[in-house]
Amino acid sequence: MTPATxxxxxxxxxxxxxxxxxxxxxxxxxGRGTFVDDVVRPRMxxxxxxxxxxxxxxxxxVDATEALALPGVHAVFTAADLNPGVHEAWYTSMGKDxxxxxxxxxxxxxxxxxxxxxxxxxxxxxxxxxxxxxxxDVDYDPLPALVDYHDGPQADALVHERYAGNVAGSxxxxxxxxxAAVFASAAHDVSVTIHQxxxxxxxxxxxxxxxxxxxxxxxxWAATQAPHEVRMFLARLLGVAExxxxxxxxxxxxxxxQKVLPMREDMCVALAARLLPAPVKWxxxxxxxxxxxxxxxxxxxxxxxxxxxxxxVVGAYIDHTQDVGAYPTPWPVGTAAAVGMxxxxxxxxxxAGFRTTSVFSNTSGxxxxxxxxxxxxxxREVLLDIAARRMGIDPAEVRRRxxxxxxxxxxxxPNGMPYSDISPAETFEQALAMLDYDAFRRQQAEAREHGRHxxxxxxxxxxxxxxxMAYYGTEGATIRIEPTGxxxxxxxxxxxxxxxxxxxxxxxxxxxGVDLADVRTVQGDTAVTPFGAxxxxxxxxxxxxxxxxxxxxxxxxxxxxxxxxxxxxxxxxIELGESRAQVRGTPAAAVPLAKIADVAxxxxxxxxxxxxxGLEASxxxxxxxxxxxxxxxxxCTCEVDVTTGAVRLLRYIVSEDCGPMINPSxxxxxxxxxTVQGIGGALFEHLAYDEDGNPLTTTFMDYLLPTAxxxxxIEYGHVETPGxxxxxxxxxGEGGAIGAPPAVVNAVADALAPFGVEITxxxxxxxxxxxxIEGAR
Amino acid sequence: MGEIxxxxxxxEAVTRSTVPPRLTLADFxxxxxxxxxxxxxxxxxxxxxxxxLLDGDAVRSCLVFAVQADGHDVTTIxxxxxxxxxxxxxxxxxxxxxxxxCGFCTPGFVxxxxxxxxxxxxxxxxxxxxxxxxNLCRCTGYQGILAALRAAADAxxx
Numbered sequence: 042m043t044p045a046t047x048x049x050x051x052x053x054x055x056x057x058x059x060x061x062x063x064x065x066x067x068x069x070x071x072g073r074g075t076f077v078d079d080v081v082r083p084r085m086x087x088x089x090x091x092x093x094x095x096x097x098x099x100x101x102x103v104d105a106t107e108a109l110a111l112p113g114v115h116a117v118f119t120a121a122d123l124n125p126g127v128h129e130a131w132y133t134s135m136g137k138d139x140x141x142x143x144x145x146x147x148x149x150x151x152x153x154x155x156x157x158x159x160x161x162x163x164x165x166x167x168x169x170x171x172x173x174x175x176x177x178d179v180d181y182d183p184l185p186a187l188v189d190y191h192d193g194p195q196a197d198a199l200v201h202e203r204y205a206g207n208v209a210g211s212x213x214x215x216x217x218x219x220x221a222a223v224f225a226s227a228a229h230d231v232s233v234t235i236h237q238x239x240x241x242x243x244x245x246x247x248x249x250x251x252x253x254x255x256x257x258x259x260x261x262w263a264a265t266q267a268p269h270e271v272r273m274f275l276a277r278l279l280g281v282a283e284x285x286x287x288x289x290x291x292x293x294x295x296x297x298x299q300k301v302l303p304m305r306e307d308m309c310v311a312l313a314a315r316l317l318p319a320p321v322k323w324x325x326x327x328x329x330x331x332x333x334x335x336x337x338x339x340x341x342x343x344x345x346x347x348x349x350x351x352x353x354v355v356g357a358y359i360d361h362t363q364d365v366g367a368y369p370t371p372w373p374v375g376t377a378a379a380v381g382m383x384x385x386x387x388x389x390x391x392x393a394g395f396r397t398t399s400v401f402s403n404t405s406g407x408x409x410x411x412x413x414x415x416x417x418x419x420x421r422e423v424l425l426d427i428a429a430r431r432m433g434i435d436p437a438e439v440r441r442r443x444x445x446x447x448x449x450x451x452x453x454x455p456n457g458m459p460y461s462d463i464s465p466a467e468t469f470e471q472a473l474a475m476l477d478y479d480a481f482r483r484q485q486a487e488a489r490e491h492g493r494h495x496x497x498x499x500x501x502x503x504x505x506x507x508x509x510m511a512y513y514g515t516e517g518a519t520i521r522i523e524p525t526g527x528x529x530x531x532x533x534x535x536x537x538x539x540x541x542x543x544x545x546x547x548x549x550x551x552x553x554g555v556d557l558a559d560v561r562t563v564q565g566d567t568a569v570t571p572f573g574a575x576x577x578x579x580x581x582x583x584x585x586x587x588x589x590x591x592x593x594x595x596x597x598x599x600x601x602x603x604x605x606x607x608x609x610x611x612x613x614x615i616e617l618g619e620s621r622a623q624v625r626g627t628p629a630a631a632v633p634l635a636k637i638a639d640v641a642x643x644x645x646x647x648x649x650x651x652x653x654x655g656l657e658a659s660x661x662x663x664x665x666x667x668x669x670x671x672x673x674x675x676x677c678t679c680e681v682d683v684t685t686g687a688v689r690l691l692r693y694i695v696s697e698d699c700g701p702m703i704n705p706s707x708x709x710x711x712x713x714x715x716t717v718q719g720i721g722g723a724l725f726e727h728l729a730y731d732e733d734g735n736p737l738t739t740t741f742m743d744y745l746l747p748t749a750x751x752x753x754x755i756e757y758g759h760v761e762t763p764g765x766x767x768x769x770x771x772x773x774g775e776g777g778a779i780g781a782p783p784a785v786v787n788a789v790a791d792a793l794a795p796f797g798v799e800i801t802x803x804x805x806x807x808x809x810x811x812x813x814i815e816g817a818r
Numbered sequence: 819m820g821e822i823x824x825x826x827x828x829x830e831a832v833t834r835s836t837v838p839p840r841l842t843l844a845d846f847x848x849x850x851x852x853x854x855x856x857x858x859x860x861x862x863x864x865x866x867x868x869x870x871l872l873d874g875d876a877v878r879s880c881l882v883f884a885v886q887a888d889g890h891d892v893t894t895i896x897x898x899x900x901x902x903x904x905x906x907x908x909x910x911x912x913x914x915x916x917x918x919x920c921g922f923c924t925p926g927f928v929x930x931x932x933x934x935x936x937x938x939x940x941x942x943x944x945x946x947x948x949x950x951x952x953n954l955c956r957c958t959g960y961q962g963i964l965a966a967l968r969a970a971a972d973a974x975x976x
Contacts, residue, residue: 062913069921070909072855072895076922079854168840245859245867245956246922294857294922295956327860538920538957706916710958714919717959741864741954749960750951777959 055618056547056557057768060706063543064562065292065536075291077249077264077324084319085251086115088310089170091160091177092333093152096188096403096734097198100152101180103160108176113169116317117177118161120147123312128280132302132371133273134512134574141372142209142365142401143201146308152181153200153367154403155736156333161309163321186403188734190339190364193400200367200401209365210374213381213396216345216358220394223356227347231428235420236802237782239339239364240726242410243746244537246294247330248304252311253320261288261311266301266535267575272567274303275311290565296537297718297778298409299334301577304370306333328739335408336728339364340380342420352434354443356392357455359384359420365399366406373399373407379414379505382456386421387465387503387672388443393455403734409577411715412504412779419803422500422783426790427799436787437478440501444469460503460670462771464698464762468674469501471758472696476676489795494681495691496794498787500780501674506579506772507764509664513580517571518588520549520596522656524642526620526635527559530592532585533573534565538714539774540707541581547703548586548768552593553600554617555634571659579772582703583669587662587767595658603637606649662767669764671771673697675716675780677753681792683814686807688724688789690751695780696758699773705759708773713755715777721747722778723785727804793817824888828853829897837884844868846884847894855895855925859954866953869926870894876933895925898932908932908970917966919957927953931967939974946971 068074091103105117123146130144131137148157160177164170187198193207200207216224224230251262259281265271268288276283293300303311310323325334340363347355361380365373374397381395399407429436444466445452451461478497485495508514519531530549536542546560553560563569573588574580597617604622605612614625623631638656640647645654678691695712702708725745729737738744763769782803789810790800796817802809821836828851835850844861847853847870856879859865863881870879871893898906905913908931918924927950934941934949941949946967955963 060916063916063918065921066913066918067903067905069918069924070905070912070928071899071903072853072925074855074921076854076857078858079848168838243956244920244922245865245954246857246920247859292921294859295920297956327862327865540919706962710916710919710962713959713961714957715959718956740862741860742862746954746956747960748951748954749947749964752960755959755961 055551057551057703058701060704061543061547061557063540064546065540065542069292076246076294077251077262080251080262082251082253082320086163086165086317086319086321087167087170088313088321088323089162089167089174090158090306091162091174091179093148093155093157093159093181095152095181095183096155096186097184098152099182099184100148100150100159101182104178108162108173111169111173111176113165114162114173116163117173118313120145120149122316123147123161123309124149126312126315127278129277130308131277133270135371139372139375140210142369144305144368146305146312154405155734156329156405157367158306158309161313163313163317186734188403188730188732190400190402193402200403204401207401209399209401211396211398212374212378214394215396216394220356220358220392223392224345224347227355228350229348229428229432231348231424231431232345233424233427233801234341234343235423236341237338237416237419238803239336239728240722241335241337241728242297242299244295244297244299247325247327248300248306248334249324250307250310251320251322252314254314257285259286261286263288263290264293264300265290266296266537266577268535268565268567269533269572270575271303278308278311279315287568290534293537297411298413300537301409301575302370305368327741331728331739331744332736333405335370336366336405337408337410337413338722340416342416344420344424346424346428348428348432352432352439352442354388354390357385357390358393359395361395361397361416363397363399364402364404364407366402366404368406370406370408376413380417382458383414383417384421385454385456386418387445387463387501389445389449390455395456404730411718412775415779418500418502418779419783423786423800426498426787430794437473437499440469440499444501462762462764463503463670463672464760465501465503465672467760468672468696468698471760472674472676472694475694475696475756475758476678476692481678494683494792495678496681496788496790496792497676497678498784498791499674499676500783500787502779503670503672504776504779505668506671507583507664507669507766508578508580509666509668513574513578515661515663516573516584516588517659517661518592519571519659520592522596522634522638524638526633526638528553528555530560530562530589531570532562532564532588533570533575535575536564537576539576539581539711540704541576541585544582544703544707545585545589548589549593552589553597555620559620571661579774582772583766583770584662584664586703586770587664588660590767591662592658592660595660596656599652599656600634600637602649602652603640604632607632607640664766666765669766669771671699671773671776673776673780675784677784677788679788679792681789681810686810688805688810690720690753692756693753694756694758695777696760697773697776698760698762700764700769700771701761702759703770709757711773712757712777715775716755716781717747717752719778719781720752720785723782723803724805822885824885826887826889827891829893839883839885841884842880843882843884843887844879847879853894853896857922857925859923865923866930867923867926869929869953871929871933874933876930895929898928907973908935911966911970911973915965915969916962917958923953923955927955927963931970935971935974939971941971943968
């Protein structure tokens, strides 16, 4: 018999909270993962899209004669073939009653951006499909395009005829008179307009889908964050029952919002599959991804903030306008309200207001991207630094005077956001202490004397994670302790690099008191996993913890009852750990989980009264809070070469409060990944168009992602304020991408402060920086 | 379009095939050899996800035609672990240092790192950054990758 160990004192916390190795790693490191393009089906065909080369054009005849004559070509579908197959096309997260924006599978009547899918070629292999795309002759009649959304309301061109002024929708109100009066009478009335460029999620794996229609069942392999939403959406699209659709995803190569919802190409492939005799695969190439998989972040805000004589905020207003491209996914108007509602941020702001307007353009459609509302932080934090310099107060000191303190919480911000369980003042002070802010200011002053330009910038934000509303409000888990005592835990899936397999295995092992090696997880197959909304909105950690706890609790009780019966002890004296049950304080009286399972499945007569056979359970967590708040402070230092405009990041510190951590390595990995995406957005990435609407950045030679030579070493500080949900866990997936852009911009602006430069436009390319300095000289 | 016979060694196994001249080495490995660990992230030679060893040198298999590999030796990510599936020291270092998240770019980084550390057993931190600067990762912010290479290099040294 194995001797009892000191660790056998209940299940809590053996793995949760520790840096356990990821369970995903062995297959991924050995090249044995299964990404959608790795899946091969018998007789599988390959799809490739014919895409509009014009930003706006009337569509005439499509002549596919030559393409169809090419050996290996099976079909060329046009809008007339596919679009009538649409039954319903709405997203569960939005519901069917929102005033949704248009979303035809193939372009109908008019092409509305360069890359708009016009026809779908299906062939025996991808090479032949691409050849055939070149042979499809589309009659385009180019029309004047609206490329820059700033021109939208005045433009003659309408992206969609029924949207006057190209406005997709607006929420909020113009600055009310009484708020304007607050600004007018403030000691400092700071107005500024801040512009953010278009950039994009850019997962390393592009989009992709395989659809196989058997006549009764539709099986779909997809690169997705939300396999169950793919199932529901496609079932509605095709008019088949939800249970006739099976969606499978194993490994997805990053997503960051881009794969949270099926898009027009996915609709096309699903519709085409029903017209084809064989399964069909579509794998997007990088050019298509940068041209047509969506755009994010393109927006500006007319901001106004008032301060009293001591630098305390007396009021704040944002008039926000965002580019939604031609075909946004999903309806963009409602989600934009978060920009306005979060604009006051973690500060004591007595009065505030906002308006947000979504404007169409003849460019790639807006999609979700890691912290879709992050402009609230860009706008507020950049404005705070500008205001601080105008007031002659150090930017850190302005924040210190305005940050919400713990004794002021919970509280509701003036735009209606109910903050609780946050620690903005603590993360701020921790991050500044890690830097030694005062020492940096001395170092900066010294460097300036030698003609070197160092700068420091910060960003402090609060972030709603884990929304508990509607589609997102519940999450299920099924746990099967198999007859040998090994454990499988089934959850909806959607892990796209965020280590959900590891997290679920850790949580389950602890909840059942079993060894980590005895637990495996099955995710991403709608045929066997309970419904869940997938990865998005920084929800998975909390929701999966709730689902596992709910389900494991039932099994734990059953295991304890069986063990007590077998050991002739009271259930109150049974403790679980290391895959066995023992009587507390009596190591010799123990029974392995394998034995308990054996009895549960094969000797039900030996079970105590009232305990059912088997060790399987399903449970569903129901979020009790509308959201769980997280917060962080980013601090960045940099040196700017004022001759070349090059920015070198020196130190990068993130102090984050995501509550207790399930796995600190995973948390820090999420922070680092998001932060570097944000650095990319501040300095490099720009999904640019020329004035005719031609995309200029459709390769990685043109669309510049940060590489290993540009990123600083990221230092982490953790503050742990438990949230109100399961385990106190909060979401952490998005924050890095929210906090980084303003911290970097502020650091550069601080470095350039001696020149009197104010930065109000992104990205900060070397050319932009040189121009700013020369403009100020 | 005439097809061409080729013979090459893939992960030490002699492989014969008849391929169209335009078939890339990446597609040959993925589709003809079933070695889907070689990933395609851009197909224009920038992201490095498709990196394989060609006669020991790290190359982008999306920029090499299969016919160019005729008579040569190719090692893919599937050829780096032990016969029992055990991780190579570089692979283990990636695991130990959270050097991967979604895993899509990972094979390219691991193959690049294997070649780099073989040729530069005692690299500086800057050399490590430079060595992997031709590979893009969108998940990790490179933090764990750089730590993994440092650790793998230090382990070789001792």
